[in-house]
Structure formats: C-alpha cells, structure tokens
Amino acid sequence: xxxxxxxxxxxxxxxxxxxxxxxxxxxxxxxxxxxxxxxxxxxxxxxxxxxxxxxxxxxxxxxxxxxxxxxxxxxxxxxxxxxxxxxxxxxxxxxxxxxxxxxxxxxxxxxxxxxxxxxxxxxxxxxxxxxxxxxxxxxxxxxxxxxxxxxxxxxxxxxxxxxxxxxxxxxxxxxxxxxxxxxxxxxxxxxxxxxxxxxxxxxxxxxxxxxxxxxxxxxxxxxxxxxxxxxxxxxxxxxxxxxxxxxxxxxxxxxxxxxxxxxxxxxxxxxxxxxxxxxxxxxxxxxxxxxxxxxxxxxxxxxxxxxxxxxxxxxxxxxxxxxxxxxxxxxxxxxx
Amino acid sequence: xxxxxxxxxxxxxxxxxxxxxxxxxxxxxxxxxxxxxxxxxxxxxxxxxxxxxxxxxxxxxxxxxxxxxxxxxxxxxxxxxxxxxxxxxxxxxxxxxxxxxxxxxxxxxxxxxxxxxxxxxxxxxxxxxxxxxxxxxxxxxxxxxxxxxxxxxxxxxxxxxxxxxxxxxxxxxxxxxxxxxxxxxxxxxxxxxxxxxxxxxxxxxxxxxxxxxxxxxxxxxxxxxxxxxxxxxxxxxxxxxxxxxxxxxxxxxxxxxxxxxxxxxxxxxxxxxxxxxxxxxxxxxxxxxxxxxxxxxxxxxxxxxxxxxxxxxxxxxxxxxxxxxxx
Numbered sequence: 001x002x003x004x005x006x007x008x009x010x011x012x013x014x015x016x017x018x019x020x021x022x023x024x025x026x027x028x029x030x031x032x033x034x035x036x037x038x039x040x041x042x043x044x045x046x047x048x049x050x051x052x053x054x055x056x057x058x059x060x061x062x063x064x065x066x067x068x069x070x071x072x073x074x075x076x077x078x079x080x081x082x083x084x085x086x087x088x089x090x091x092x093x094x095x096x097x098x099x100x101x102x103x104x105x106x107x108x109x110x111x112x113x114x115x116x117x118x119x120x121x122x123x124x125x126x127x128x129x130x131x132x133x134x135x136x137x138x139x140x141x142x143x144x145x146x147x148x149x150x151x152x153x154x155x156x157x158x159x160x161x162x163x164x165x166x167x168x169x170x171x172x173x174x175x176x177x178x179x180x181x182x183x184x185x186x187x188x189x190x191x192x193x194x195x196x197x198x199x200x201x202x203x204x205x206x207x208x209x210x211x212x213x214x215x216x217x218x219x220x221x222x223x224x225x226x227x228x229x230x231x232x233x234x235x236x237x238x239x240x241x242x243x244x245x246x247x248x249x250x251x252x253x254x255x256x257x258x259x260x261x262x263x264x265x266x267x268x269x270x271x272x273x274x275x276x277x278x279x280x281x282x283x284x285x286x287x288x289x290x291x292x293x294x295x296x297x298x299x300x301x302x303x304x305x306x307x308x309x310x311x312x313x314x315x316x317x318x319x320x321x322x323x324x325x326x327x328x329x330x331x332x333x334x335x336x
Numbered sequence: 337x338x339x340x341x342x343x344x345x346x347x348x349x350x351x352x353x354x355x356x357x358x359x360x361x362x363x364x365x366x367x368x369x370x371x372x373x374x375x376x377x378x379x380x381x382x383x384x385x386x387x388x389x390x391x392x393x394x395x396x397x398x399x400x401x402x403x404x405x406x407x408x409x410x411x412x413x414x415x416x417x418x419x420x421x422x423x424x425x426x427x428x429x430x431x432x433x434x435x436x437x438x439x440x441x442x443x444x445x446x447x448x449x450x451x452x453x454x455x456x457x458x459x460x461x462x463x464x465x466x467x468x469x470x471x472x473x474x475x476x477x478x479x480x481x482x483x484x485x486x487x488x489x490x491x492x493x494x495x496x497x498x499x500x501x502x503x504x505x506x507x508x509x510x511x512x513x514x515x516x517x518x519x520x521x522x523x524x525x526x527x528x529x530x531x532x533x534x535x536x537x538x539x540x541x542x543x544x545x546x547x548x549x550x551x552x553x554x555x556x557x558x559x560x561x562x563x564x565x566x567x568x569x570x571x572x573x574x575x576x577x578x579x580x581x582x583x584x585x586x587x588x589x590x591x592x593x594x595x596x597x598x599x600x601x602x603x604x605x606x607x608x609x610x611x612x613x614x615x616x617x618x619x620x621x622x623x624x625x626x627x628x629x630x631x632x633x634x635x636x637x638x639x640x641x642x643x644x645x646x647x648x649x650x651x652x653x654x655x656x657x658x659x660x661x662x663x
Contacts, residue, residue: 033662071498074662095500105491107346109353121342122499166495176498 020085023049023174023205024070028079031065031229039065041229042079047222049173052196052206054220056213056313058321062229063209064102067176071099084173095124098167102178102209104159108152112143112162115151120169137165140195142188156183164195175199178209193219217313227321241316249283250309253292256302262295277304339501340509347483347513354482357517360475364468364525371464372532375457391456391537400456407455407630410462412443414631457539458630461529465547465626468525473555473618476518477584480559481577483514484566484654493663507655511563518555523548543629550625553640554618557647558584564654567661584618592619616643 024047031040039062047053057063068074070081072088086093106115116134125133138147141161151159160183167175177196181189196219199206210216216223217237224234233240255277258266271281283289289306296303351357376394381387392400415436426432447455487493487510496506526544534540561583565576591611599605617639624636 068494068662071494073494073497075660091500091502093500094498097498097500099495099498101491101494101498103491104495105489107350107486107492109349114349118342118346119495119499122339122496122501124339124500126338 020049022046022082022085023051024053024081024083024207026066026070026079026081029066029069029076029081030078031062031069031074032077039229040069040076043226043229043231045224045231045234047205047207049205050200050203051221052200052208052219054208054210054216054223055226056210056216056223056317057226059211061227063226064178065229066226067099067178067207067209071097071176096170096173098169098172098175100160100163100167100175100177100180102182104163106151106159106162108150111148111150112138112154112165113147115162116166116169119166123170123172125170133169133171137168138162140168140198141165142191157185157188160184161188161191164192168195168199171202172204174205174207176207176209179211180208181210181212181215189215213312213314213317223313225317225320232320237313241313249286249288250280251283251289251292252278252280252305252307252309253296253303254278254305254307255296256304258301259299262299262301265295266292339499340505340512343496343506343509344513344516347510348517350483350486351479351517354479356475357479360472360479361521363471363475364521365528367464367467367471368525368529368532371460371529372536375460375533375536377453377537389451389453391453391460391539393460400452403456403459404452406459407450408443408447410459410627410630411446412440414627415439415443451539453537454539454541457533457537457541458543461533461541461544462626462629464529465526465544465629466622468522468529469547469551469554469622469626472518472522472525472551473558473584473622476555477558477562477580478577480514480518480562481566481580482573483510484563485570485573485576488567488570488658488663490663497663503659504655507563507658511559511651514563515552515556515559518559519548519552522551522555541629546628547625550621550628553643553647554621554625557616557643557650558618560647560650560654564650564657567654567657587615588618591615592617612638613642616646618643 024045026043026045029040029043029045030038032038043062043066045066055063055066065074069076070083070088071094072091076088081088083093083097084095110118113134116137117130120130120133135144135147138144141164143158143161143165146154146158151162154162160180164177164180167177180192180196184192193215196206196208206219208216208220220237222234222236223240225232225240252274257277258279263271266279266281269281271279273279281292283292286308289308293303293306374394376392378390378392378400379387380390380400390400390404392398392403426436428434428437487496497503526548530541530544558580562576562580565579566573569575569579595608595612595617597608599608620636620639621643624640
C-alpha cells in the first residue's frame with residue numbers, strides 16, 4: 001500500500017519535530033549477568049525508523065537479552081542505547097512501543113479482549129479509543145470472534161496471536177517481536193506477514209527476533225546477525241548473502257551423463273556433483289555460463305537445465321555461524 | 337493514572353480467581369450476618385414493673401446480662417492500656433493515680449448513663465470486630481502471598497516492564513491494589529454489620545468504623561512484608577505464604593508472650609525493651625483497633641511506630657530489589 005506509506009511520510013513532513021533517523025541505536029552496549037555470563041559484548045546497532053529489522057542468531061546468542069535491555073527489562077552493564085531517540089533508561093522511551101516476548105504467559109483469568117485492554121491501558125490508552133483498538137487489533141489477527149474467551153482456553157498458536165494483538169495496541173512506533181511465529185501454523189504465519197507489513201506501511205519500525213530465517217528473508221528490509229553477544233554482520237538480506245558467497249554466482253546445471261574428461265575439467269574449476277545428474281559450480285560472471293554450456297555442447301553433453309541461484313539467507317547464516325560452531329559447513333564465497 | 341488503575345483492577349481480577357480470597361470474603365460476610373441474626377432485642381420487666389429494652393443472643397437465655405457486664409470490663413480496661421503492666425500503674429496517691437481513680441469512677445457513671453441495649457450491642461460488635469480482624473488477617477496472608485509472585489512470573493512481567501511506567505509505580509500500584517482489596521472487603525463487612533445491627537436492634541453505632549484505620553494499617557504492614565518476600569522469592573508463592581504465617585503467628589506470638597513475662601534479670605528486661613522497640617506487635621495493634629468499638633483507648637504509640645517503620649522498610653527494600661532485578 002504505497003498510499004499509506006506516503007501518508008506516513010507526509011505526517012512526518014508536517015510534524016514539528018524532525019523525523020527520527022534511527023528508531024533504535026546502541027553504542028558499545030554490553031550485559032554481563034550475575035555469574036559472569038557475557039550476554040552482550042559491545043553491541044553497536046542502528047535500526048532505521050520505519051523499517052522491518054530482523055535480528056538473527058543461534059540460541060543463547062544474546063538476541064532476547066538485547067531486546068530486554070532496550071526495553072529496560074534487563075539493565076545494561078555498559079554502553080548506551082536509545083529508543084525513539086530517547087535514552088532507554090527513561091520510561092518515556094517506551095511510550096508507543098509494543099512488545100511480544102518469547103514464551104509469554106498471559107494471566108489465565110483474562111479473555112483475549114482483557115489481555116489487549118489491560119496492556120493497552122498500561123500503555124496509556126483509555127476510554128472509547130481503547131475499546132475500539134481492542135476490537136480492531138483482535139480483528140487484525142483473526143480473533144475478533146474469540147474476544148470474550150479466556151486465554152487459558154486457547155491453543156499455543158491462538159495465544160501467540162493474542163500476544164501479537166496486544167503488542168500492536170495503540171499503534172506503536174516501534175514493535176519488538178521475539179519469535180513471533182513460535183507455535184503458529186503456516187496459514188496463520190501468512191496472516192502474521194500481513195500484520196507486520198500493515199505495521200511497517202503505517203510507518204512503524206518492526207524489530208523481529210526469529211530462528212525462522214525464511215520469514216526474516218521475506219519480511220525484513222535489514223538484518224543483523226548476533227552471535228556470542230556480538231554483531232557479526234549487518235545489512236540488507238542481499239548484502240548478507242553476498243558477504244557469505246562473495247561476488248560469485250552459484251549456478252546449477254542439469255545435464256546428461258558427463259564424460260570423465262569433461263567432469264575432470266569442471267571439477268578442477270570447483271564444480272561439485274549433486275543428485276540426479278545435477279552439478280553446481282561457482283562462476284565469476286554471468287558470461288561464464290555461456291562458456292560452460294559451449295564446452296558441454298562441444299563434448300556432446302545434453303544440457304537440460306541451467307539455474308543461477310542466489311544464496312539463501314539461511315545458507316549465509318549457517319556459513320557465518322556454523323563455521324564458528326565447528327560444524328561441517330563449506331564456506332561458499334569470499335573469506336569474511 | 338489510567339495505567340496504575342489498570343494494575344489495581346487486574347489485582348482484583350486476579351483475586352477473584354483465588355479460592356482463599358473468596359473464602360475470606362465469604363467468611364467475613366458470614367460473621368456479620370451471624371451477628372445480625374444472633375442479636376436479639378428483648379424486653380425485660382424489672383422488679384418495679386418497669387419494662388427495659390436489652391439485646392441478648394438469640395436462643396441464649398439471660399445472655400443480655402453477660403453482655404452488659406462485659407461492657408463495663410472492656411470499657412474500663414481501655415483506661416489501663418497505656419500501662420505496659422501492673423507495675424507501671426501509678427501510685428493511687430499520686431496525681432496520676434488520683435486521675436486514674438477519677439476515670440474509673442467515671443466509667444461506672446458512664447455505664448449508668450448508657451442505655452443497656454446499646455451496651456449489649458457494643459459488646460456484640462466488639463466480639464465480631466475481634467473475629468473479623470483475626471479471620472481477615474489470617475486469610476489475607478494466604479490470599480495476598482501470590483500477588484507479587486504472579487506478577488513477576490517469567491513471561492508475564494516482561495510486557496508490564498516494557499510499558500512506559502517507572503518500576504516504582506508498578507510496585508506501588510500492585511501493593512495498593514492488594515491493600516485496596518482487603519480494605520474494601522473489610523469495610524463492606526463492617527458496613528453490613530452496621531446496617532444489619534442497626535435495622536435489627538435500632539442501635540446505630542458509627543464508632544464501629546474506628547476499627548478500620550488500625551486494621552488496615554496492620555494489614556498494610558503485613559502486606560508490605562509479604563510483598564518484600566514475594567520479590568525475594570518470586571518463584572514460590574507457597575514459601576511466601578509460609579513465611580508470612582511464621583512471621584505473623586510464630587514470631588509475633590512468641591514476642592508478645594516474651595514481652596509479658598516479668599523477668600527479674602536486667603539483661604532479659606533490656607531484651608524485652610529491645611524487642612518492643614524493634615518488632616511490630618500486631619496483638620497490641622489489634623487490641624487498640626477493636627477496643628475502639630466501645631471506647632477509644634489511650635493508644636500506646638510504640639507498637640504503631642515500630643510497625644510503621646517496618647512498613648516503610650519492607651516497602652523500600654522490596655522496591656529496591658524489584659528495581660535492581662533483571663527479569
């Protein structure tokens with residue numbers, strides 16, 4: 001909906017305050033828990049206002065701690081951070097900020113509407129506006145008909161949707177979603193994408209922590225990889241995959257039987273076999289694809305399919321993290 | 337204000353789910369209703385043939401006599417409350433002693449002036465106030481021990497802390513929410529008692545409301561301590577409840593008894609003084625509260641001062657722990 005994005009920009013243009021460049025900014029942010037566990041080690045991060053930002057990382061990498069520090073649920077040990085341009089220590093920084101924690105537990109005595117009403121009221125909403133927003137947000141996540149049912153009756157996926165609804169109460173400027181697709185079925189996941197796009201289109205900054213990299217790849221404008229409490233990489237999805245693969249192009253060929261001599265030549269240039277007569281090779285330029293085809297044709301090899309493939313975020317992530325974990329993962333491109 | 341109110345209201349919703357809280361409300365209401373039913377207005381014809389009105393207990397013949405005699409004892413004992421023990425009472429020939437004698441004579445005159453029906457009602461209300469105080473405090477420990485642990489449960493506290501509220505406001509709102517529930521439950525009980533007894537006997541006794549401030553103060557002190565325990569041990573509401581009972585019944589009971597023992601040894605006497613100056617004595621606060629039904633006693637401010645100190649200390653330490661903890 002380009003119209004609503006334009007309206008959001010227009011609203012910024014006419015507001016008295018200059019538009020915020022970064023919704024979230026951290027400098028050398030660190031957190032050491034009691035017992036000496038270093039959860040964050042000097043995190044420098046800038047999240048542009050109005051973007052959908054994905055934070056990736058393995059379990060225990062520090063993702064949830066980073067969000068909790070930004071929301072003052074956990075106190076930082078060092079460094080500084082700002083939320084909506086305000087220091088995170090100020091309660092005002094958390095005004096118009098939504099949060100869906102991982103493994104949330106809503107009081108069983110509350111209904112779906114009760115959860116939204118309670119957290120909306122804690123955020124400063126009241127009266128008719130609050131009631132209207134409760135219904136609107138429950139409708140948005142597809143729980144309008146379930147508003148008077150107690151959350152203890154809900155499945156995990158439904159409770160997760162209630163969590164998303166409450167995080168959107170008051171149309172927050174910044175929304176933190178920690179593992180939002182946890183327990184959500186594929187259909188509801190599709191709905192979640194719509195909800196997140198809806199939020200970003202009205203100008204909100206959405207910050208997602210997720211293990212599901214395919215979701216991040218589809219939704220997020222920018223991503224960062226956090227491991228062992230430090231940021232390994234930041235950028236767009238294509239920048240991250242390019243960093244993992246380098247500038248090389250990964251091309252998959254489906255051919256007829258390859259004579260040994262032809263395969264020896266290809267293998268010497270880094271080609272690797274895949275099942276069902278496929279092989280994959282990394283090339284410097286697209287023009288090199290034609291050269292390979294010519295060579296194969298010259299050797300009377302049938303070429304059934306040629307597929308240049310961009311590396312997926314998941315592959316790039318595993319290459320970044322996996323190598324540090326001692327996993328048997330080949331690095332696909334340029335050295336980091 | 338809206339956000340704080342939301343926390344207070346949420347505490348109410350939370351309580352409605354608790355069997356113990358509902359049992360407390362039910363028992364308090366039952367106590368009041370029982371008293372209303374038991375209060376039996378009767379007419380007694382004297383030897384001179386004159387008919388006088390009294391209040392006795394339903395089904396207990398002659399009980400009005402016991403009630404009226406008890407009134408005299410309770411009324412006069414309020415005069416002695418300012419003395420720790422009999423040794424502290426002034427020499428009857430001193431100026432203070434003379435004053436005490438005058439006051440005691442005044443009690444007899446007051447008894448003669450007061451309508452016997454009113455005296456019976458006041459003693460009945462005194463008894464019910466004692467029961468309401470005891471029941472409510474005992475059950476409030478069980479009901480409120482879970483308020484803070486439930487709020488601090490992992491996955492529940494995160495969203496609350498992520499709201500634009502300072503932590504002191506969250507802590508205070510939860511504390512006031514719990515205390516407000518107790519106050520409403522107890523006030524409603526006394527109101528029911530006041531109206532019920534008034535309608536049944538024709539005696540309206542607004543002094544019953546004087547019990548409330550001291551009773552709420554005692555509950556506030558105890559709940560501040562339970563809040564502190566709840567923040568220190570958020571994973572175990574049962575432990576909070578047990579520690580609350582240990583403190584209220586065992587520690588307070590032992591100290592109350594210790595304070596009464598007439599020790600001969602100097603260091604034991606010093607220990608007594610220290611304990612009186614350091615540990616809140618809920619027994620004395622309760623006495624000061626319920627005697628107000630009949631006559632506002634000369635209040636000993638020491639236990640109230642000590643309890644107020646504990647209230648502030650518990651609230652302060654509880655908040656400090658809540659403020660400094662990572663959730």
